[in-house]
Amino acid sequence: MEPIPRVYRVEGMDCADCARHVEEAAKGLPGVESAQASFASGKLFLVLKDPKAERELERVLKPLGYRLRPAEGGTRxxxxxxxxxxxxxxxxxxxxxxxxxxxxxxxxxxxxxxxxxxxxxxxxxxxxxxxxxxxxxxxxxxxxxxxxxxxxxxxxxxxxxxxxxxxxxxxxxxxxxxxxxFALGSLLPRRVLRLEGDGLHEVPLEALMPGDRVRVPQGERVPADGLVLEGEAEVEEAAFTGEPLPRRKGVGERVYGGSLVVAGSLVVGVERPPLEGFLAQVERLAEEALLRKSRMERLVDAFSRRYTPAVLLLALFWGGVLPLFLGDFSRHLYQALTLLLIACPCALVVSVPAAIAAGVARGARLGVLFKGGGALERLGGVRHLALDKTGTLTLGEPRLVWVEAFGVSEAEALALAAAVEAGASHPLARAVRERAQGLLLPEAREHRVVPGLGAFAQVEGEEVGVVRPSVRDLPPELAARVAALEAEGKTLALLVKGGKPLALLAFADAPRLEAREVLEAVRRLGLKPLLLTGDAEAPALALARALGLSPEQVRPRLTPEGKLELVAALDREGGVAMVGDGVNDAPALARATVGLALLQGTEVALRAADAGLMGLRALPRAIRLSRLLRGVVVQNIALALGLKGLFLLTTLLGLTGLWAAVLADNGALLLVTLNSLRLLWARV
Structure with missing residues (x-):
């Protein structure tokens, strides 16, 4: 029989110790292949070899005060x-x-x-x-x-x-x-306006399917992930990106289910079912993160397992052995009973997972999807920040930024180049066609692309090409101009007709608008940014200048193996956070102290990384959140151990009794939980 996965919500599982008991009870049953209980999410994840094990588990857990409920249900x-x-x-x-x-x-x-x-x-x-x-x-x-x-x-x-x-x-x-x-799911509207042949129809959210078209009026939330087909609007995504200002969205741009249309109206083509979209992905990653214990959480668990037996032995000695020598059996027994209450490590056990849960939830609302509590904990301690260039600090798409024509107008040169590039699919060809939109193109035939040379076509009986300047013998003035532009980091192409240069086309991969601001923010946080790229030195240095980086902070001509070696070295020198988006970044992302991948990047990079970023602006927020979390964890542990230690001492001195011990234990538990919950509203 194939293993059967099951997920339950467990009522009564209100602390990390409870989760451990539920997990151990499940693992001890025949027919259960694996079991994992999450205190933070309140769920039990099972893999069963025998379906009958479900009923047996319910029977075992009921006397312990736990109830299995459907995972999708809510508490009442x-x-x-x-x-x-x-x-x-x-x-x-x-x-x-x-x-x-x-x-x-x-x-x-x-x-x-x-x-x-x-x-x-x-x-x-x-x-x-x-x-x-x-x-x-x-x-x-x-x-x-x-x-x-x-x-x-x-x-x-x-x-x-x-x-x-x-x-x-x-x-x-x-x-x-x-x-x-798990509140993000509540952002989706219950009913939506679906466009059908005979007009608009209001339907339940669950009725939407990929391919449907929906109208999203002003003041309503987008019901599902999709592309804008008609209209233009200001869309706010603050609930899951942390960006307070709305962004203008137009035809062809992607919108996420749950985002709010502040001004304007959109027609959106649904790409994914509403309950399987980006918000569902955020919740799933948050839930997976809560199942993975951080290093601090494991240390606290190990300590708590030794703490309780140690205090119990002290209570046994105090109430059963000391009276044999000092008398006053009643007083010593009373103090020993108080020690029994102090022996409970509840506040200590909850101190780390409660903070991790709140931190992961806050991260999801700031546009940072952590895959585990360990990544959230480690990020605040790194000293170096390695960033990929193309697609991470830049837009990843070259733009035609400058045209210098010789003997023809700029419009004529653009129209001719676009006609030739109509038969090519590489990024530079797309940039030319995009810049030439609206121009009347001449008729071109016999398109061909010669690898390493360029694109060619027959236009009005003559061969016209868009070629690399290095494959042509250029006049001295033009050669000097090419060298100067390449030194600025631009990619060049030469438009030639009948062997004669007609125009020089300059392309650049523009930096992201927020890149410089983000780099300044991480520098203020004390991190040392480093630009890693496989590009040549000239374009890498040009981008560095635009972003305010020094030449010493640039590492050009790096292979994936070179990136990996450099990240490994930085990891040994105080820890490194690596930010990337491409397939070639995956090895370095996996090796870094913490790997962060942009969510619009490749699936390979996302799988290799420890966290996903909705956008580059989420990076400094993630670092500040991690540092705040580390502080909260230290405070929680200090509160839990401090109060326990204080009442342990006052009990032995006869200054406090049973009620004070319980008040201290519950008080510490509430203080730790409330201190952790403040992460949910922290401004980072």
Whole structure:
């Protein structure tokens, strides 16, 4: 039987430790080939050898407090154990009132509140005892029962209520972050105006298919990825590129589903189904990124696995061994029960994945699609920035920028060159035809292209060619002009008729409008930019001058192997981010500390890279986001460990008790989660 992939949303999986328990439970079942649980996305990814394993998994997870739900569904109401928290809180309030009116009965009221509140925790602890005997539910259950045993009924009730309330708040904040990650899909309109033979028809979004034509009026969102067929409009793409200003879109230009038509109206030809377009790609990459743990996340996981047993051993020593020598069994047991609560590493375990999840979500809204948390974490630490030239810093399409005619008008020369190039498909031919649009072209016949020489055709009985200047013997003045233009980085072609030069055509691959601004931004961030290209030195230096780079920052005539060797050397010298878009950039992108590919580049480059950029302007944002993330991770770890260490010390000194330990644990968890969530709205 072929392996069967399945994806589920897991209700109740509200922390990284929960995700680990769900994953281990799934992996332990026969018929499950592989399982991966993501705390950040709240999903379980399965590959099954036997379909019956699904029902068995549901049976195993239910007692642990987890429910499998369809992946495409959404949560309803408040997540977490809010009914139990509400019930326990009510009983605690009643017990307090009872204690004020009849003190002798107040003890029973507190004990009842504690037992009711601890019931769902004890059930989950028992169900998962074989998998994890040191779960938070088990620790809180032991601490509560121990407190009841030594007569601390009120504190036991407060401990359980605070823990349940913390779980509800934690589940709510995690649910908010998950919704932020996958909120892009909500940008698509529910109904659209489809153009049919007899006019406009309003249809559901799901009815759209590739090839359909849709009308997008002002104030509406584009329903699917496609090309503009009619009209012109200002289109805002800020929701997933981070660009606040709308861009003018006209016929032949691409628009993304979810972008907003601010002014004007468009007719768009649908290229991909709405639910399989760019926004779906963003969400899929974000989800894949959340499944890949960063180096810091792995280190924290390893530490937390050792931290809990160490504190438990200390609690056992404090409550079971010290009283044998110092007496006062009740006080030492109370402190040991408090240590049990401090032993939970929840805040520490969540500190990194919560920040990574928020960072990946924010990156997606800034036009940066990270494939893993590790790439987002590493980017902020690199010292060098290597950038490909053609298609990355330039538009990747040569433009005819200058025509010098000899004995004929510029229009005549252009029309003649366009007639000859009508039979060619190379980029220079397209540039000539584009520049000659609107001109009346002479009739040309017998088109032929001679590799290494140029294009030729018969025009009015004479052979006319667009050739490389180097294949002709040129007059001294023209040769000097050719040399000067080539030194400026321009590509040249010579229009000849009957062997006589008629015009010199100069082509240039124009730099992207934002390239200089982006390079200045990364320099302010302390990175050292380096231009890598396979082009000759002259055009490379010309582009460098236009972008404000020095000759020392240019590496021309590089083969793909040369780029790879240079990137490997920079990786050893403090780390390097490589930005590229072509097939020849793929080896260097894969070898770099972090590889970033422009999304309009080749599929090979995108597969090799660690992240995709919607545009060059997203690059400095990605670096600033990574640095902010690194700071948030350090703050989270400091908060989690600092509060644990503080209350560990105050507990041993007898200054704090059970309720303070739970308050510290839940407080640290909420602080860590809220500190991570601020990445969702950070300005970078």
């Amino acid at each position: 109401g408040w997540p977490g154990p809010w009914p139990w928290a509400l019930l326990t809180g009510g009983l605690l309030a009643l017990a307090f009132l009872l204690a004020q009116a009849w003190p002798q009965w107040g003890t029973y009221g507190y004990a009842l509140a504690a037992l009711v509140g601890v019931f769902p925790l004890a059930r989950r602890a028992l169900a998962g005892l074989r998998q994890n005997p040191f779960s938070m539910q088990a620790l809180v259950t032991l601490a509560t029962l121990g407190a009841l045993l030594i007569g601390a009924e009120a504190e036991a009730a407060v401990v359980v209520f605070l823990f349940l309330l913390g779980e509800v708040l934690e589940a709510y904040s995690v649910d908010r972050s998950r919704r932020a990650i």
